[in-house]
Amino acid sequence: MRxxxxxxxxxxxxxxxxxxWDNGASSLELEGRETKxxxxxxxxxxxxxxxxxxxxxxSLWRVEEQQETIATTTVHWRQYRTNxxxxxxxHKLIHQLExxxxxxxxxxxxxxxxxPVRKSNGEWRLTVGYRGLNEVxxxxxxxxxxxxxxxxxxxxxxxxxxxTIDIAxxxxxxxxxxxxxxxxxxxxxxxxxxxxxLPQGWKHSPxxxxxxxxxxxEKGEAPEHLxxxxxxxxxxx
Numbered sequence: 001m002r003x004x005x006x007x008x009x010x011x012x013x014x015x016x017x018x019x020x021w022d023n024g025a026s027s028l029e030l031e032g033r034e035t036k037x038x039x040x041x042x043x044x045x046x047x048x049x050x051x052x053x054x055x056x057x058x059s060l061w062r063v064e065e066q067q068e069t070i071a072t073t074t075v076h077w078r079q080y081r082t083n084x085x086x087x088x089x090x091h092k093l094i095h096q097l098e099x100x101x102x103x104x105x106x107x108x109x110x111x112x113x114x115x116p117v118r119k120s121n122g123e124w125r126l127t128v129g130y131r132g133l134n135e136v137x138x139x140x141x142x143x144x145x146x147x148x149x150x151x152x153x154x155x156x157x158x159x160x161x162x163x164t165i166d167i168a169x170x171x172x173x174x175x176x177x178x179x180x181x182x183x184x185x186x187x188x189x190x191x192x193x194x195x196x197x198l199p200q201g202w203k204h205s206p207x208x209x210x211x212x213x214x215x216x217x218e219k220g221e222a223p224e225h226l227x228x229x230x231x232x233x234x235x236x237x
Contacts, residue, residue: 108185
């Protein structure tokens with residue numbers, strides 16, 4: 001991997017770190033041992049090409065179905081009005097996710113409203129407002145590192161090169177056990193769906209995703225790196 005992310009004079013460390021994470025993955029190049037190491041975890045187009053596999057829009061990580069915490073109380077929130085511009089893009093996205101097995105139709109006493117979000121490139125992201133569900137979900141130990149701790153650790157290194165990896169659709173590649181799926185139900189055009197993969201917007205998704213990626217990196221011979229959920233930055237000279 002070759003990309004220079006030199007920090008500008010006077011640039012705040014957090015600003016620089018976020019720029020590395022946000023912009024580095026767009027021109028990622030992988031070679032040799034690094035691609036083989038990541039091949040079992042991700043299906044990024046660049047990784048697929050390097051290890052000789054066909055690119056996939058969405059795939060399952062080689063992990064067991066996650067039996068996650070179940071809410072202590074049934075939550076049923078009605079769908080509120082959404083942005084008209086999002087209707088067609090979200091309808092296409094739901095159809096695509098259903099075809100890929102990420103979501104499926106269901107009948108559940110739980111219900112949370114969808115919350116379409118427009119991305120910076122003009123496309124739409126399907127998120128669900130799980131605020132009510134999060135309030136009645138038991139806590140779990142957080143595994144996501146504190147940003148200040150990452151800052152201190154990064155400042156202690158004297159690396160010249162900072163390649164970055166962003167694992168695309170990371171949450172949607174983590175399978176959920178059938179028993180915990182009903183609580184993630186959401187409506188769309190008179191039909192109720194639920195997630196078969198780890199959903200965005202749920203309070204424990206970052207912790208679960210971070211832990212699985214961390215475990216995968218520890219099993220291999222990953223170079224020295226820092227990890228924040230599905231973003232990885234590697235320092236070297």
